[in-house]
Amino acid sequence: MKKHYLLIIALCYTINISSQTATFNITYVGFTAQAQTAYQFAADIWANTVVSTVPIKVTAHFTALVPGTLAITFPNGRKNFAGAPIADKWYATSLANSLTSTVLNPGEEDVEMYVNSNINWYFGTSGTVPAGQYDLATIILHELCHGLGFLSLAKDSTGIGSFGMLRNADFYNLVTAFPWPNLDTLPSVFDNFLVSNLNQKLDSFPNPSTTLATKFTNNNVFFNGANAMAANGGVNPRIYAPGTFTLGSSITHLNESTYPAGNPNELMTPNGNPAYSLHNPGPICIGILKDIGWNINPSLKINEENKEINKFSIYPNPSNNQIYISTTIAKEKIKSIEVKNMLGETILNMDKKLNADITSLERGIYFITIISNECSVTEKFIKD
Numbered sequence: 001m002k003k004h005y006l007l008i009i010a011l012c013y014t015i016n017i018s019s020q021t022a023t024f025n026i027t028y029v030g031f032t033a034q035a036q037t038a039y040q041f042a043a044d045i046w047a048n049t050v051v052s053t054v055p056i057k058v059t060a061h062f063t064a065l066v067p068g069t070l071a072i073t074f075p076n077g078r079k080n081f082a083g084a085p086i087a088d089k090w091y092a093t094s095l096a097n098s099l100t101s102t103v104l105n106p107g108e109e110d111v112e113m114y115v116n117s118n119i120n121w122y123f124g125t126s127g128t129v130p131a132g133q134y135d136l137a138t139i140i141l142h143e144l145c146h147g148l149g150f151l152s153l154a155k156d157s158t159g160i161g162s163f164g165m166l167r168n169a170d171f172y173n174l175v176t177a178f179p180w181p182n183l184d185t186l187p188s189v190f191d192n193f194l195v196s197n198l199n200q201k202l203d204s205f206p207n208p209s210t211t212l213a214t215k216f217t218n219n220n221v222f223f224n225g226a227n228a229m230a231a232n233g234g235v236n237p238r239i240y241a242p243g244t245f246t247l248g249s250s251i252t253h254l255n256e257s258t259y260p261a262g263n264p265n266e267l268m269t270p271n272g273n274p275a276y277s278l279h280n281p282g283p284i285c286i287g288i289l290k291d292i293g294w295n296i297n298p299s300l301k302i303n304e305e306n307k308e309i310n311k312f313s314i315y316p317n318p319s320n321n322q323i324y325i326s327t328t329i330a331k332e333k334i335k336s337i338e339v340k341n342m343l344g345e346t347i348l349n350m351d352k353k354l355n356a357d358i359t360s361l362e363r364g365i366y367f368i369t370i371i372s373n374e375c376s377v378t379e380k381f382i383k384d
């Protein structure tokens with residue numbers, strides 16, 4: 001479980017199914033109707049984000065996994081296919097198929113996913129997640145992104161770092177419908193963009209080697225793609241590379257503390273948050289997908305413009321008894337208003353009321369989040 005941080009931000013996402021630019025054919029194994037609805041909700045967001053004329057085939061298993069794991073995803077892969085933009089790198093087959101407008105893997109799935117049935121999931125799609133529950137739609141959105149190729153093939157085996165030496169046994173021996181490939185000690189196309197703080201390409205180091213292991217664990221791994229950088233103010237986004245390598249978390253995510261809960265780029269950090277939802281890949285994730293080769297729906301809006309429209313203010317601020325909210329968000333669109341403390345714990349549920357008595361709150365900094373049909377907007381206030 002990770003700490004919660006809150007920033008003053010707005011997240012908005014509007015799904016327009018009619019502009020769907022890809023199709024997901026999903027085979028559900030062990031999912032209840034409720035769980036399936038949440039899964040489909042996340043798949044629809046990707047169907048509206050990436051562009052492919054080839055349907056993306058997913059098999060999703062709802063089954064018991066080792067404690068502490070929310071879900072795990074195995075993308076099928078292809079390398080050196082005709083027209084591959086970069087040679088000797090693994091592409092997720094969904095991406096390779098999209099790039100070639102061809103089914104390069106007939107009869108095989110593109111993505112095999114296991115979702116832990118022992119987790120206390122929230123199956124709704126409202127974005128308002130009860131305490132102690134994990135939002136299935138958020139986690140599926142994250143996992144499908146790995147399936148689309150947001151994935152490193154890095155591994156650290158007793159101090160020897162490598163690319164392309166992962167084995168089925170490294171992942172609890174989960175069985176996949178497609179044959180687990182021999183990765184031929186080759187990196188993924190995602191790995192191709194990883195650099196050190198000195199701007200050295202990680203896949204330029206000897207593979208496998210002890211040097212590579214030190215590069216994977218020094219908190220100095222960055223993504224060097226033009227689109228991802230443009231989405232990050234011109235700076236290389238930071239990749240998760242903690243001092244101890246954890247397979248499935250290290251290198252294959254955005255850095256946890258750089259993009260904490262509340263940050264629009266939080267989706268692809270390694271840890272899921274209870275009582276939290278994010279139904280938007282975020283600009284850096286979209287940039288990374290573009291860099292590895294995905295065409296992105298040109299009409300996709302990250303809806304930054306709504307930030308201005310859907311602002312609200314809290315007055316008086318600071319206050320010691322009553323607070324009032326003034327907002328441009330239409331009242332019928334408001335689903336809930338919550339007051340959280342610095343730890344991200346919900347202290348007060350204001351329901352849809354635009355005022356609250358805060359006399360009982362301790363002095364300190366609090367955050368109010370308005371969740372509407374389209375947005376979640378957060379502002380800070382001080383109880384004095």
Ligand SMILES: [Zn+2]
Pocket residue numbers: 142143146248253269270
């Ligand atoms: Zn992940």
